[in-house]
Amino acid sequence: MILNVAPLRKHRDYRLLYVGQLVSMFGSMFTYVAVPYQVYELTHSSFMVGMLGAAQLIPLLLFALWGGAYADAMDRRRLLIVSEFVMTGGSLLLMINSLVPNPSVGLIFIVSAAMAGVNGFHRPALDATTPLLVDREDLTAVSALNFLRFSISAIGGPALAGLAMASFGISITYAIDVISFLISLIALAMIRRMPPSDRASRPGVRSILEGLKYAISRPELIGTYAVDMVAMTFAMPMALFPSMASIWGGATAAGWLYAAIPIGSLLTSVFSGWTSKVDRHGAAVVIAAAVWGLAIVILGFAPNLAAAVFCLALAGAADAVSGVFRSTIWNETIPTQLRGRLAGVEMISYLSGPLLGNARAGWVATISSNSASVVSGGLICLLAVLLCIPILPAFWNYRAERRISKPVSVSV
Numbered sequence: 001m002i003l004n005v006a007p008l009r010k011h012r013d014y015r016l017l018y019v020g021q022l023v024s025m026f027g028s029m030f031t032y033v034a035v036p037y038q039v040y041e042l043t044h045s046s047f048m049v050g051m052l053g054a055a056q057l058i059p060l061l062l063f064a065l066w067g068g069a070y071a072d073a074m075d076r077r078r079l080l081i082v083s084e085f086v087m088t089g090g091s092l093l094l095m096i097n098s099l100v101p102n103p104s105v106g107l108i109f110i111v112s113a114a115m116a117g118v119n120g121f122h123r124p125a126l127d128a129t130t131p132l133l134v135d136r137e138d139l140t141a142v143s144a145l146n147f148l149r150f151s152i153s154a155i156g157g158p159a160l161a162g163l164a165m166a167s168f169g170i171s172i173t174y175a176i177d178v179i180s181f182l183i184s185l186i187a188l189a190m191i192r193r194m195p196p197s198d199r200a201s202r203p204g205v206r207s208i209l210e211g212l213k214y215a216i217s218r219p220e221l222i223g224t225y226a227v228d229m230v231a232m233t234f235a236m237p238m239a240l241f242p243s244m245a246s247i248w249g250g251a252t253a254a255g256w257l258y259a260a261i262p263i264g265s266l267l268t269s270v271f272s273g274w275t276s277k278v279d280r281h282g283a284a285v286v287i288a289a290a291v292w293g294l295a296i297v298i299l300g301f302a303p304n305l306a307a308a309v310f311c312l313a314l315a316g317a318a319d320a321v322s323g324v325f326r327s328t329i330w331n332e333t334i335p336t337q338l339r340g341r342l343a344g345v346e347m348i349s350y351l352s353g354p355l356l357g358n359a360r361a362g363w364v365a366t367i368s369s370n371s372a373s374v375v376s377g378g379l380i381c382l383l384a385v386l387l388c389i390p391i392l393p394a395f396w397n398y399r400a401e402r403r404i405s406k407p408v409s410v411s412v
Contacts, residue, residue: 003148003270004141007134013191014133014142020187021126022149024084027180029157031091033258034165034173035112037251038098040242042105046370050239050362053355055109059117060351067121068128068344069207072337076129076194081185083122088181090115095174116351123351124343129194131331131339140276143327147320148269154262162255211341218333221342223282223395224326225349227388231289231322232350235296235381236357237312240370248305260309264316268324281325282398286388288322291315293381300375332400 008015036049043049071079090111097107134142164173215221238258245254278284295315302308334342357377364373389396 003144004276005145007138007142007145010135010138011133014130016187016191017126017129017133018145018149020184022153023180023187024184025149025153026157027177029153029258030161030164030173030180031094031177033158033161033255034170035094035108036239037165037242037245037254038103038170039105039108040246042103045366046240046243046362047366048105048362049242050359052109052112053239053358053362055113056116057352057355057359059113060120060355061348063117063120064124064344064347064351065208065211065341066344068124068211068341068347070121071125071128071340071343072211073207073340076125076340077188077191078193079121079125080129081188083118083125084181084185084188086118087115087122088178088185090118091174091177091181095171095178098170098174119351120344120347123347124340127330127343127346128339132194132336139331140324140328143324143331144269144275146327147265147323151262151266151269151316151320155259155266158258158262159255161258162252165255166251208341208344211338211345214334214338215342215345219392219394220282220329220333220398223388223392223398224285224329225345226392227285227289227385227395228322228326229349229353230384230388231292231319231381232353233356233360233381234384235293235315235377236354237296237299237361237374237377238354239358239362240365240373243365243370244308248308253305256305256309257312260312261316261319263309264313264318265320265323267313268317268320275321275324275328278325279399280397281329281400282395284325285322285329286385286396288318288325289385290382291318292322293378293385296378296381297375298378300371300373300378328400329398 008018036052039052040046040049093111094108097103097111130142130146131139161173164176215225241254241257245251245257292315295311295318299308299311299315302311330342330346361373361377364376
């Protein structure tokens with residue numbers, strides 16, 4: 001039942017990558033909380049906070065597929081280093097902007113959009129690199145470990161970000177992210193090179209279409225994209241957290257709200273040993289997404305901060321279960337030479353849903369109320385996820401592939 005940490009013991013490069021990304025992700029959560037909180041402080045508008053998602057979505061859609069193509073066609077470690085170097089500059093710009101007497105909201109939007117575009121190259125390279133560093137039988141354990149990494153970062157990061165904003169201000173909060181990127185860059189420099197496969201296609205439209213064609217041909221992949229998209233698009237409440245926090249305690253309450261979902265994810269990850277014994281991966285994804293929607297509905301009736309944190313933690317636990325099985329399906333079914341491009345497709349499905357969901361939540365709250373926005377989104381999510389069962393029967397019935405193979409060899 002307890003988390004399997006064998007991949008960290010067995011594989012040095014995976015351990016370096018894991019620790020470096022843990023530090024970087026932890027720091028990025030400071031910016032993740034600081035940006036919407038600062039925008040709300042400057043504009044007092046949940047709509048503007050929601051529009052941050054729209055601003056980030058456009059470059060994500062433009063660059064994620066190209067980033068996946070480049071992740072398959074070049075040294076993945078090099079692409080990770082370049083991407084993180086640029087994102088370090090973005091966090092530095094946010095810090096400088098926060099130091100001026102009248103911080104620019106427009107600059108915050110521009111930098112956030114640019115960093116989303118760069119993440120379109122970083123995330124596919126990271127997702128395509130990880131399976132090359134471990135054995136095939138470690139993939140489910142790696143999925144759980146990755147969720148553990150995210151959970152630790154997303155719990156500690158927002159909670160400490162709230163304290164940092166309240167005690168030291170926005171500028172120090174951004175500075176912590178800059179430092180975390182520098183530590184991650186050192187870890188990446190210590191990992192061996194990750195050159196592309198001999199069968200890798202040159203990056204371009206044809207290469208991208210090849211990846212899309214493969215994704216469409218696999219119903220289990222289409223199912224993971226569809227279920228996650230509908231769940232996040234309709235039931236993502238984060239754009240409302242600054243407004244909710246203003247009622248329940250300010251910056252410290254905001255930190256708790258942003259940390260609540262990852263708290264549930266962490267508990268699921270720690271006790272994730274049972275996931276390796278489940279064969280019905282498609283059904284597990286659907287059921288977990290339905291629980292997410294139900295938890296968001298209950299959130300709409302939360303009378304105080306403690307109740308809201310509980311509901312969000314329940315939602316996070318369900319999302320972690322869904323994520324473990326979605327990640328395992330991707331790693332089991334995608335060939336090495338297509339991992340980057342399919343990671344780009346996955347990134348669009350995984351991140352565009354929350355960005356669209358935040359825009360929806362902010363808009364609905366503006367014309368109604370926070371509660372109406374949350375409850376309506378959760379109900380639509382629950383219905384849409386359940387409809388995926390008759391619409392995507394092949395995904396609902398998908399079972400794990402039980403093959404054992406050695407890790408793919410990589411040149412040093």
